[in-house]
């Protein structure tokens with residue numbers, strides 16, 4: 001992996017010895033080989049010294065004895081050169097084969113040395129010599145599985161604190177240091193490899209680091225691979241990856257690929273390297289985010305490949321991507337992890353919050369929240385302040401209809417937001433003014449259900465066709481209702497709860513409308529009656545969240561409807577009671593934003609629901625406390641972040 005290059009020199013300060021010097025002094029005194037200056041810890045300091053230790057030379061060696069009484073004229077002498085003198089002494093003993101009590105044998109080569117030195121620098125040897133293992137007594141110890149030259153280098157390192165690391169030896173040296181548990185050399189080898197990393201060798205370095213459990217190097221090399229994927233995927237090392245490592249790379253959100261097509265092309269290069277890989281291609285294709293690929297590329301290039309045609313698993317992935325691309329208004333229902341943009345791409349999945357009111361005023365503001373980065377950005381404000389409105393998304397176009405203006409009048413207006421231009425455009429108005437309406441995007445049409453036109457509740461339903469810019473009444477709801485929770489699922493329109501009676505109490509009624517056959521059908525009622533709840537769909541189920549629980553108070557209760565069984569079940573309650581919060585689903589998790597706790601108490605918190613664990617947690621905050629806002633999730637270009645609103649929030 002690493003080939004010839006300049007020799008790199010790495011030098012270590014070898015402090016470990018200090019701790020065992022005293023032991024050595026006893027041995028050495030007899031042999032008269034080195035002069036030992038005894039450190040007398042019992043000496044006291046003159047009062048004037050006030051505890052300051054006089055150190056003759058301050059080379060970075062910590063004084064060993066610090067707890068010195070501070071009363072006499074004696075002082076602590078520390079010879080900074082001493083450790084290296086001892087080390088040099090030990091090394092010359094070794095080179096002269098004096099006092100050597102063990103010989104390491106490796107690949108036919110022999111390295112005489114001192115047990116005590118080996119044990120002091122390597123826990124491997126310490127364990128070997130201090131137990132009842134046969135080796136603890138043997139004079140010759142065989143070391144297997146490493147290159148003899150590396151044993152030589154490590155032994156020499158033990159006696160000199162120096163070792164040359166080069167591109168040629170770094171792998172073998174690291175392996176040997178790993179075996180003998182010489183951490184400092186191992187770390188130095190890792191740092192050396194990290195410095196040498198490039199597009200050609202990073203994959204090899206990663207696999208090597210993994211094999212030798214060098215966690216930091218393993219992580220850094222993976223980061224390098226992901227970041228430089230554009231170059232790395234053309235290299236020989238990448239093409240010889242095993243399927244598991246390949247999928248680990250392709251699965252990462254951090255893979256730096258401007259377009260998903262490039263990820264696919266990388267997988268094709270890998271596939272074509274070896275015919276037997278065809279069997280595993282489904283496993284690879286699973287991690288390519290096909291829904292983010294152009295439908296034309298999907299059709300012309302990917303679908304026509306034999307390896308895809310012949311494999312039902314690959315076919316399924318293609319059809320999932322096509323559904324996602326084709327059924328734009330069901331994207332929220334099709335929970336599709338493969339549709340999540342990678343971090344490096346120009347788009348991010350965000351929650352857009354529109355209008356509503358804080359504790360003082362009705363708002364014009366339109367903001368986007370990125371749940372991954374927790375960042376808020378301002379989008380173009382509404383042309384007017386509005387609350388109690390409806391908001392839906394189709395592809396990435398937003399439609400806002402109805403609502404209540406700050407003067408209390410109900411709105412007929414319909415506005416469209418185009419993220420490309422970051423601007424709002426007025427479209428055809430509804431037939432009737434509706435505030436507290438239910439608004440839903442169902443298979444290409446916008447439906448407005450019920451609401452308040454100024455004097456009374458409505459049971460009428462109208463439907464907007466974006467292609468003709470026309471509203472038309474459809475079959476009325478069974479009951480006049482305000483603030484119902486509405487969602488679309490599988491081509492059907494669901495309306496649940498809402499305020500219905502004279503006193504505005506909530507209902508537990510749930511009904512479904514089929515636009516193909518026409519007609520409303522009653523479903524099992526909710527477990528609790530409520531109005532002003534948020535609703536969303538996730539993995540084929542409908543969630544109704546919070547709201548006002550009839551005759552009692554705002555609620556934190558959440559229930560879930562399964563159309564297959566026509567049954568409602570309670571989920572874990574939210575952390576907070578929320579009336580009229582906003583809700584949106586991002587990456588398979590429900591986000592609930594703001595809402596009213598009670599009179600005049602508005603939340604600024606965001607809660608997230610994980611359906612797998614049935615748990616809520618507060619994950620972030622909005623820029624203001626807010627209720628009656630509306631939310632949708634969509635994929636937005638990251639560079640859209642226009643200035644904040646001019647003027648006061650409610651200067652409509």
Ligand SMILES: *[C@@H]1O[C@H](CO)[C@@H](O)[C@H](O)[C@H]1NC(C)=O
Nearest residue numbers: 046047048049050051052070
């Ligand atoms: C000795 O050290 C103490 C605190 O460590 C200090 O308060 C005192 O002033 C020092 N005395 C002299 C003589 O430096």
Ligand SMILES: *[C@@H]1O[C@H](CO)[C@@H](O)[C@H](O)[C@H]1NC(C)=O
Nearest residue numbers: 227228229230231256257344
């Ligand atoms: C991502 O890759 C492109 C080229 O493929 C490169 O120019 C860019 O610097 C990379 N980004 C990061 C964050 O490494």
